[in-house]
Amino acid sequence: MHSFKQAFQQQHLVLSLGLGLFIVLSGSVSLTSAWMMSLALFLNLWLSTSILYLLRNQFQEDNKWLLIMIVMASVGTLIQMLAIAFVPGWVQGIETLLPFIAISGLVLARVETVVMTERYGDIFWNTFGSVVGFASLVLPIGFLADLLGLGTIQFINPTTASSFLWRIEVIAESYRMPIFQGSVGAIGLYILASLWIAFVQRLRGTKA
Amino acid sequence: MAKPLPSVIIVGLTAITAFSVLFATQLVTQPIIENRLNQRYLDLLDLPSFTGYQLGDVELASGDLLDAGIQSYRTYSIASEIVAMTYEVVTSGYAQGLTFQIGIREGLIRNLMVIEHGETVGFGADALVDFPASLHQISLADTNAWTAALVSVSTGATFTRRGVINSLVAIRDDYALRVGA
Numbered sequence: 001m002h003s004f005k006q007a008f009q010q011q012h013l014v015l016s017l018g019l020g021l022f023i024v025l026s027g028s029v030s031l032t033s034a035w036m037m038s039l040a041l042f043l044n045l046w047l048s049t050s051i052l053y054l055l056r057n058q059f060q061e062d063n064k065w066l067l068i069m070i071v072m073a074s075v076g077t078l079i080q081m082l083a084i085a086f087v088p089g090w091v092q093g094i095e096t097l098l099p100f101i102a103i104s105g106l107v108l109a110r111v112e113t114v115v116m117t118e119r120y121g122d123i124f125w126n127t128f129g130s131v132v133g134f135a136s137l138v139l140p141i142g143f144l145a146d147l148l149g150l151g152t153i154q155f156i157n158p159t160t161a162s163s164f165l166w167r168i169e170v171i172a173e174s175y176r177m178p179i180f181q182g183s184v185g186a187i188g189l190y191i192l193a194s195l196w197i198a199f200v201q202r203l204r205g206t207k208a
Numbered sequence: 209m210a211k212p213l214p215s216v217i218i219v220g221l222t223a224i225t226a227f228s229v230l231f232a233t234q235l236v237t238q239p240i241i242e243n244r245l246n247q248r249y250l251d252l253l254d255l256p257s258f259t260g261y262q263l264g265d266v267e268l269a270s271g272d273l274l275d276a277g278i279q280s281y282r283t284y285s286i287a288s289e290i291v292a293m294t295y296e297v298v299t300s301g302y303a304q305g306l307t308f309q310i311g312i313r314e315g316l317i318r319n320l321m322v323i324e325h326g327e328t329v330g331f332g333a334d335a336l337v338d339f340p341a342s343l344h345q346i347s348l349a350d351t352n353a354w355t356a357a358l359v360s361v362s363t364g365a366t367f368t369r370r371g372v373i374n375s376l377v378a379i380r381d382d383y384a385l386r387v388g389a
Binding site: 067 | 215233
């Protein structure tokens with residue numbers, strides 16, 4: 001649990017916002033895509049760090065980063081291929097963004113440090129802590145993008161993009177704010193993201 | 209601790225393993241994705257299956273078609289004779305990026321699917337919801353019929369309608385050229 005707490009607290013929120021842009025890109029699409037991004041990030045980090053943990057005895061000065069990049073890029077692509085094939089509803093609109101999680105993963109999970117840990121259990125908790133930190137940012141923003149932009153609380157069916165697992169209309173059409181939806185919604189979401197980051201930082205008692 | 213393998217060997221083995229896994233995954237996932245893609249074309253053409261049809265490749269549009277926003281098209285033949293076509297269009301309504309696909313079989317508009325758009329909610333966005341049903345089974349050659357159908361469901365969405373109509377005019381001409389009216 002110490003690894004979880006450390007990863008959750010140390011995740012660099014401002015860096016993940018600026019570098020990955022996943023908060024804007026996935027959050028501005030919908031709650032579903034924010035969920036898919038979080039899930040993909042978890043699978044990506046867990047698989048990558050597990051494989052690298054097994055390879056760590058082979059790390060040398062001149063091959064360490066090559067191995068890390070090969071494994072992370074391959075796992076990122078693998079998850080993208082599987083997600084497009086089996087959960088098309090969840091990846092709609094973010095298919096091309098999924099492999100970029102590999103880049104973000106290097107920052108969020110500090111892969112190099114994590115794989116050199118002595119205990120495999122720490123890898124799981126470190127991954128989990130990073131993803132919970134990431135999800136605590138993107139899920140509320142995705143939720144608000146749906147709520148304010150579309151006026152609905154909805155979650156798309158993973159097997160098909162044209163149906164919903166649930167969809168509740170909350171706000172009447174004339175009161176909806178499309179500024180929070182789609183690419184234009186980035187402006188509104190930046191404001192929301194900034195407020196949310198400030199809130200999470202206060203909750204954690206840490207500085208950005 | 210065992211001595212590490214030479215650097216180049218371990219990098220090479222890792223790369224080959226990664227490539228093999230991705231290749232195997234591609235073999236598994238590609239048919240699933242293709243089936244789903246075909247299902248979209250079946251829906252566009254209002255067909256239960258492609259049995260008996262020869263499916264052409266998705267070809268990129270050029271010339272007048274491209275100028276009218278048609279990005280690509282695909283032909284469907286029976287006994288080497290084209291009997292149906294699908295088109296993918298990116299045009300401008302009130303906003304840019306109005307993307308839709310349309311299927312025409314035996315001269316009739318079978319389906320129109322809006323993929324994405326930035327039209328205004330309450331105006332163009334609402335009209336786009338009604339466009340597919342209003343165009344269903346109307347002859348593509350009958351310009352007056354499909355124009356009237358679009359006008360009847362797009363009050364206050366002139367730009368959206370105009371974007372779709374401009375594309376349909378180009379599609380009508382192209383379809384007549386390839387298939388016959």
